[in-house]
Amino acid sequence: MRIFLIHIYLFVFVFQSYAQISDFQQISFEKADEIALKYKDETLHNLPDLVYKLTSELDTDAERFRAIFKWVCSSIANDYKLYNRNKRKRLRYKNDSVRLNEWNTKFQKIVFRKLLKDRTTICTGYAYLVKELANLADIECEMVHGYARTSTMNIETLDTPNHSWNAVKLNGKWYLCDPTWASGIPNPETYRFQFDFNSGFFLSDPKIFAVNHHPLDKKWFLLEGATPSFQAFLDAPIIYGKAYTYFSDHSYPQKLNNEVQKNKSFNFKLQLQKEIEKEDVNLVIESSFRERKIYPDQISIQDQSLSIDYKFEFSGYYDVHLYIKDDLISTYTIKVTR
Amino acid sequence: MKRINLKKKQMKTQVTFTQKLWYVTILMVAVFAFNPMYGQSTSSSQKGKIIKGTVSDLKGPLEGANIILKGENQGTVTNAKGEFKFPVALETGDVLVISFLGYESIEYRIKTDTTFVKAVLSDEVIEFMGAVNTNKRYKSKKRKN
Numbered sequence: 001m002r003i004f005l006i007h008i009y010l011f012v013f014v015f016q017s018y019a020q021i022s023d024f025q026q027i028s029f030e031k032a033d034e035i036a037l038k039y040k041d042e043t044l045h046n047l048p049d050l051v052y053k054l055t056s057e058l059d060t061d062a063e064r065f066r067a068i069f070k071w072v073c074s075s076i077a078n079d080y081k082l083y084n085r086n087k088r089k090r091l092r093y094k095n096d097s098v099r100l101n102e103w104n105t106k107f108q109k110i111v112f113r114k115l116l117k118d119r120t121t122i123c124t125g126y127a128y129l130v131k132e133l134a135n136l137a138d139i140e141c142e143m144v145h146g147y148a149r150t151s152t153m154n155i156e157t158l159d160t161p162n163h164s165w166n167a168v169k170l171n172g173k174w175y176l177c178d179p180t181w182a183s184g185i186p187n188p189e190t191y192r193f194q195f196d197f198n199s200g201f202f203l204s205d206p207k208i209f210a211v212n213h214h215p216l217d218k219k220w221f222l223l224e225g226a227t228p229s230f231q232a233f234l235d236a237p238i239i240y241g242k243a244y245t246y247f248s249d250h251s252y253p254q255k256l257n258n259e260v261q262k263n264k265s266f267n268f269k270l271q272l273q274k275e276i277e278k279e280d281v282n283l284v285i286e287s288s289f290r291e292r293k294i295y296p297d298q299i300s301i302q303d304q305s306l307s308i309d310y311k312f313e314f315s316g317y318y319d320v321h322l323y324i325k326d327d328l329i330s331t332y333t334i335k336v337t338r
Numbered sequence: 339m340k341r342i343n344l345k346k347k348q349m350k351t352q353v354t355f356t357q358k359l360w361y362v363t364i365l366m367v368a369v370f371a372f373n374p375m376y377g378q379s380t381s382s383s384q385k386g387k388i389i390k391g392t393v394s395d396l397k398g399p400l401e402g403a404n405i406i407l408k409g410e411n412q413g414t415v416t417n418a419k420g421e422f423k424f425p426v427a428l429e430t431g432d433v434l435v436i437s438f439l440g441y442e443s444i445e446y447r448i449k450t451d452t453t454f455v456k457a458v459l460s461d462e463v464i465e466f467m468g469a470v471n472t473n474k475r476y477k478s479k480k481r482k483n
Contacts, residue, residue, distance in 0.1 A: 047439065082468075083470055086466055104465055104466060107466055108463075122467075123470075132439075145465065150469060151472055152474050161465075185473055186472070319475075321476075328473060333480070
């Protein structure tokens, strides 16, 4: 009898703690995603009720957070006009803190009204909503403000924070996510927003996240050891949304602008988070005159590290884009000298 | 000799089973006797009460504010005058969470003498910024020359 009781005790207490330590990234988010889509048309007039609907049928905090995150990314559209209006005002009042504050107070009301009425918003709105919903589900979640870089941004004018995202605590550990970027992308020609969920921005690896996200508060890097300097962030290569689904880190080159002698090997190195075929790796090399697609032959994949070596035959100035199949990963500029 | 032993064994089993039955009966009676549910010691403060209230912001009454009982899926919404009546009887110690998108939420703990809740919500203070992501391929300026 005593031995039986001891077994029950062990089963109830000890094995539960093992379940806590196990890697929840192996949990299937299928059910959470299904629930999120089921309630896609819900409004924001009753947040506690929305949270209950999204989370009551799920067993883990990770799944509950996924349902909330997926819901926000699938239901709330990005308002490009609103984003532009705010951008212009913030630029205009950059050196006038009184007027900037006035504008922000006014703009805040507009943002919340739009969220309720049209279910559209801009990044801080996404981050705010994710935080509020997560907190209502008793999940610790914070908004992180900082700088973000994209391919169309003029970094010479990047001197004030321009983006918001989230940090969330699951099973005692903090993770990063970017709901704005996870939700989709404006059409590059029409600027009309298109929903296109990118799971790479859900619980992203902090190493790749730091390539184009730079938080104001260093603790939100979630990196051990030295964190990238602001200058390193400004000098970094451009990476795109798909980079987050293939890679956990970008190792080399460390800068956007590079120089190499012709016929000397230039190395690209990235850390893979999933398996790929060497044949899928290609480079698109753009010069002023033309664009060529190259399948480099010096490719190695070892210990989840993708390494590409390429020799430029002719001197010149090139924009080099790395692709995995048709997925745009990163861009570098390379000046090839004689 | 064998037959007598068998009878003795049978008698033993019969006695033990009855003893077990008595033991269980006494145990059950003891459990129910000491169960507080059956006692008359419950105090009157355990009885629930219907709570009413208003929710407003710095400008005036807020229509559509949410009031929920923390930890439960029970709640209500304020009318055009910002008034509400909580649909479920509340007890001392219950916590109401009052919220509205864009305002800081308030938690209100029901006290023994609470009958009416007057909540004033203050605006969240957030700086709004927005960098939109793009898949447009980077084009360096130098290359254009």
